[in-house]
Amino acid sequence: MQQASLTERRYIPTFTFVTSLFMLWGIAISMGDVLNRHFQKVLHVSLSQSGLVQFSIFGAYAVMGIPAGLFMKRFGYKNGVLLGLGLYAIGAFLFIPAAGAESFGFFRIALFILACGLSTLEAVAHPFSAALGDERKSEQRINFSQTFNAVGTIIGPLLGSYFILRHAVTGDTQTDLMSVKVLYAVIGAVVLAIGIAFSFLKVPPLQESKPDQAHQRSYRELFGYSHFRWAVVAQFFNVAAQGGTWAFFINYSVAYMPGMTDAVAAKWFSFSMLMMLAGRVLGTFLMKYMPPNRLLAIYTTGSIFFCFIIWLKLGWLSFAALIGLQFTFSIMFPTIFGLGLKNLDDLREQASSFIVMGVVGGALFPPLMGWVAETSDVAAAYLLPVICYVVILLFALVGYRQMSV
Numbered sequence: 001m002q003q004a005s006l007t008e009r010r011y012i013p014t015f016t017f018v019t020s021l022f023m024l025w026g027i028a029i030s031m032g033d034v035l036n037r038h039f040q041k042v043l044h045v046s047l048s049q050s051g052l053v054q055f056s057i058f059g060a061y062a063v064m065g066i067p068a069g070l071f072m073k074r075f076g077y078k079n080g081v082l083l084g085l086g087l088y089a090i091g092a093f094l095f096i097p098a099a100g101a102e103s104f105g106f107f108r109i110a111l112f113i114l115a116c117g118l119s120t121l122e123a124v125a126h127p128f129s130a131a132l133g134d135e136r137k138s139e140q141r142i143n144f145s146q147t148f149n150a151v152g153t154i155i156g157p158l159l160g161s162y163f164i165l166r167h168a169v170t171g172d173t174q175t176d177l178m179s180v181k182v183l184y185a186v187i188g189a190v191v192l193a194i195g196i197a198f199s200f201l202k203v204p205p206l207q208e209s210k211p212d213q214a215h216q217r218s219y220r221e222l223f224g225y226s227h228f229r230w231a232v233v234a235q236f237f238n239v240a241a242q243g244g245t246w247a248f249f250i251n252y253s254v255a256y257m258p259g260m261t262d263a264v265a266a267k268w269f270s271f272s273m274l275m276m277l278a279g280r281v282l283g284t285f286l287m288k289y290m291p292p293n294r295l296l297a298i299y300t301t302g303s304i305f306f307c308f309i310i311w312l313k314l315g316w317l318s319f320a321a322l323i324g325l326q327f328t329f330s331i332m333f334p335t336i337f338g339l340g341l342k343n344l345d346d347l348r349e350q351a352s353s354f355i356v357m358g359v360v361g362g363a364l365f366p367p368l369m370g371w372v373a374e375t376s377d378v379a380a381a382y383l384l385p386v387i388c389y390v391v392i393l394l395f396a397l398v399g400y401r402q403m404s405v
Contacts, residue, residue, distance in 0.1 A: 024085075036054070061362075068080065073349045085195035095181055143283055146333060147284060160266055241384075245325060257316075275324060277330075306324050308386070
């Protein structure tokens with residue numbers, strides 16, 4: 001059998017742009033964790049309340065997942081991207097009046113609308129990337145695109161550290177929120193400009209299923225595929241673990257590393273994203289030689305090990321494990337996505353919507369970890385993700401198998 005290439009020449013401009021979208025939501029997601037810490041200090045919210053930042057972001061995925069899939073199915077991938085970018089820009093611009101109102105609730109509304117854009121982009125971009133070439137390379141193609149998501153997660157904390165956390169809290173709320181207002185105004189303008197540029201891009205015909213089959217396929221048939229059902233559950237627990245890990249990275253660093261400040265911890269958080277980037281680059285390479293599910297099982301086992309080291313509070317060793325955790329969960333999101341979409345043909349758009357809805361796990365877990373951190377300590381909160389990784393490990397060992405009823 002002829003070796004399939006990552007993509008085809010005619011798809012390169014579109015694939016390049018779609019891959020850049022992964023970077024855009026990486027910036028937004030990781031910025032949420034900087035905002036989490038900033039709101040604790042400026043708006044005086046508790047640890048468990050600050051977890052509602054992630055609830056606002058990831059909760060949007062539960063609300064927007066199916067509508068985004070239906071919109072994409074009706075109007076196509078390109079218009080789905082434009083809708084996502086538009087919502088992203090609107091949410092970013094709403095940070096301006098939210099800062100003026102000094103309202104945590106208003107900020108959460110802005111984050112929710114922004115995240116509706118992120119949810120739409122994720123629902124569109126994963127099957128879009130999967131369709132830009134041979135299906136045998138779909139997992140590798142999604143992992144390649146997700147590598148640039150890791151680049152975005154590096155940029156996000158750096159932006160937050162430089163523009164937000166490096167300034168001492170003055171006690172004047174308007175002054176302390178000015179940097180947030182300016183930063184998100186710029187982000188909104190950039191996203192809007194990208195949307196305008198994409199509207200002029202001509203998308204070639206994609207590697208999709210026969211149109212005459214579409215009316216014969218239903219959600220009932222989709223849920224007949226066990227590997228898809230497993231992927232939705234695995235993605236829920238994956239993002240639950242990821243959201244909780246990120247939400248309290250800075251809190252853990254300041255609590256257990258003597259002399260660590262918020263701004264320095266944010267830089268370490270950005271550095272840890274280099275580990276996620278490295279994990280995805282290595283994972284994309286290893287998938288040439290190893291089945292994706294087997295590689296997922298190896299990475300997941302590493303995550304379980306690191307969580308126990310973090311819990312033990314062993315100084316720099318535990319802090320290194322916290323950074324290393326970004327490496328081991330690096331390939332989980334794209335690999336679960338790719339395995340869940342495998343061989344679904346014209347059901348791919350609907351499947352993508354439900355897998356994106358699984359991201360709501362990131363809304364539920366940070367407040368729970370915040371409660372554990374308040375009643376026990378931050379280190380104990382990092383035992384909760386172990387539950388999530390056990391579920392993902394079961395998916396990698398058993399649930400990935402493609403069976404239908």
